[in-house]
Amino acid sequence: MKAVFVNKFGLESPMRLQEADIPRPKSEQILIKLGASGVNPSDVATRSGKSHHSPHMKIPYIPGLEASGEIVELGDEVKEFRVGQRVFGRSLGGSYSEFVCLDGKVASVLPDSYSFEEGAGITLPLRTAWNALVIKAKVTPGETVLVQGGAGGVGMATIQLAREMGCRVFATVSSSKKASFCSELGATETINYREENFIEKCSELTKGMGVDVIVETAANENFHLDLKAIKVNGRIVLMGAGLGKNPRADFLVSDMMEKDARVFGITGVNLAKKMPFIIPKFSTLLEKGSIKFHVDKVFPLENANDAHELMLNGNFLGKLVLVP
Template structure:
């Protein structure tokens, strides 16, 4: 099969499109013919060598954490799936390839109303947003949630899920186009962080109290300032450092202490045991067609390097997807 592989942890070294052996499903795995695979900021960070997950792979490796496609074969012991079924899920061994292995625990049926590109964009974005809002923060009706970076994949998902939870949603953006995009997803307020002090604006929007929950996707840029935007006893969920940023973020320790802020970390690898339940909950929303999945750009395997440059630039809305 054809696959894109990373040969060195260095963004200046291009990925290569190569012929590699087809994978075979082991116990607990589902083999699919790839319809599409999403490109996520974490893919770029791993390739850059700055993400902790870089320690889990050794070049040459196939990047990509999620994919959607048609089931070709099932590994021993896999139940609940059948050959020919449309599925999406967490990729094992990389998603930028013509054939992809999915973790059966982290895979679900893809309703016909969703395209391959949309299906490939669900697992990371919506799984991460669910983990941040429901499992970690316990966000609930009437609370104000600040989403730092509302126009990306996780931001797109977090806006919609927070609204489903009955929250008031404030999203930070870098342009009017992104503000319009977030409002179209349901955001109540948007803040252009290039033109406004987001912390001051959050205090204004909450009558000086501060937001209840922050979903932080760019901690290296915002962590310290988040402490000025959050309320006493608020919950700050650290989802990411920011594409191409890290690994360190500076913050005032007294700022955490004086507001009794609960700083909550999270990682996809730790969510794996809970994914069946998360997918069950998301599955009901998918079957209703309640989740909007915006795919800004679809590229071919041959364009993987350009797609990484696009993701690193941040000049896209929602998701960027690669087709095999």
Template sequence: MKALRCNAFGPIDALRVEDIPAPVPSAGQVLVDVHAASINFPDALMVQGLYQVKPPLPFTPGAELAGVVCAVGDGVAHVKVGDRVACSTGTGAFAEQAAVDASRVIPLPDGMDYAAGASFVLVYGTSLHALQTIGRLRAGETLLVLGAAGGVGIAAIEIAKTLGARVIAAASSDEKRALARRAGADETVDYTQPEWRREVERLTDGNGVDVVYDAVGGQYAEPALRATAWRGRYLVVGFAAGEIPKLPLNLALLKERAILGVFWGAAMAREPRQLLADLQQLAGWFKAGKVKPPVTEQVPLAGAADAIARLAERRAMGKIVVLPRG
């Protein structure tokens, strides 16, 4: 089968499409014909050896997919050949076939195509876990989303609107802010402007926001924490800007703010029932038209490395989907 291969940690343009043997599902796994796989920021970090997880080399990147089950390993009862499924995989999704743990597979919701299914589990699962379980976002509260036009960012906007919150979306270009508005953001700010925190304060009558969803970090983190209201919650989701910020803890004390970490993959391993229940809730919201994975582009396997590079260089928005079967 064809797969995108990382033979050594290094530049993204060293990734190659190669012919390799198809994986064989072991006990508890299923083999999936991959119809779509989406690109996530960690893919770019992982192939460069910059992610917290370093898979043994060589490996196939790709962290979420949708497709059809074509074989099942021993002991798998709840998934069968022919099922349309979606799954977060960690690695292995940018290939014609992938062997995945059956316990992580969900049925593709009715009406969801493969491209949307490949853009659903990881980003929407992360954002629901962050906002509902960790951030306890409530109806009527105001949420600030940093990197709002990215994969987890758009999911955060749609989920927050479904929970009844008001959303201020921060993004770096007109095009990205327009995408955030289409996803439901009530207001947008250009956080590349030096006075952007003042704009957030103006939009909240000087009170600040109740919750910050920060998937970007770097220079944006401290102004965002400062723009958080009394007893606000600041969600640490990711560091797409590259730098892990160091925040003055007096900012937590002064307004009884809470700084809360979010790690969906680790939570999924520790509390799979809760996280799978989240995905069921999201599937219901999809069917009700409340969330819609923002597929902006679809590329063949041969275009995957270039697309990963564009995402790493801040030149992508929404979700880019790879179609390993052409």
């Protein structure tokens, strides 16, 4: 099969399309013929060599953490699926390839109303949003939620899930096009951080109280500012530290103390054991049509480097995906 390989850490080193063996599913896995693979910020960050995931990767490796496709083989212990079904889910690494294994415990049947391209972009954004809002921040109806970077894949899912939970949702954006996109998703207010001070705007929108919850996708740049934008006893959920950048954040401890702030870090690795219980809730949301996934651009596998470049410059809405 054809697969994209990272042969050296560093974004200056291009990925290569190479031949690889088709993987065989283990007892609890399913093998799919790729319909599409999601492209995520974590893919780029890991490839940079600066992510906390990077030391765990053995060069060369095939990137990619989510995929959709058609089942071609089942592991011995998989009973709930059948060959030929359309599914989506988190891959066990390696979704930038023509065939990939998914964990059978956390895969789902892809509704007929969703294309493979849409299905490839569901798993990581929606589970990240769920982890942030439901498990960590425990948001309640009527609370204010600020989504930093609302027009990306995770931002798109977080806005819609927060709206579905009855929250008042603010989203930061970098352009009027992204502002319109976030408004269509259900954001109550959008804040163009290139034109407005989001701390002052959040204060204005909450009558000086500050926001209840901030979902942060670029903690290295914004964390010290988030501490000023939240209300007393506010919550900040850190889900990203900037693409290919130094993941350190400078902040005043006194700011955290003055706000009695609660700060959560999240990663999908620690969520794995809870996924079998969460997946049915995802399916309900998808079947209701409560959450939509916008795919901005589709790339063939051989153009995976172009997809990473676009991910880095941020000039897109929603998701980027790869197809074989």
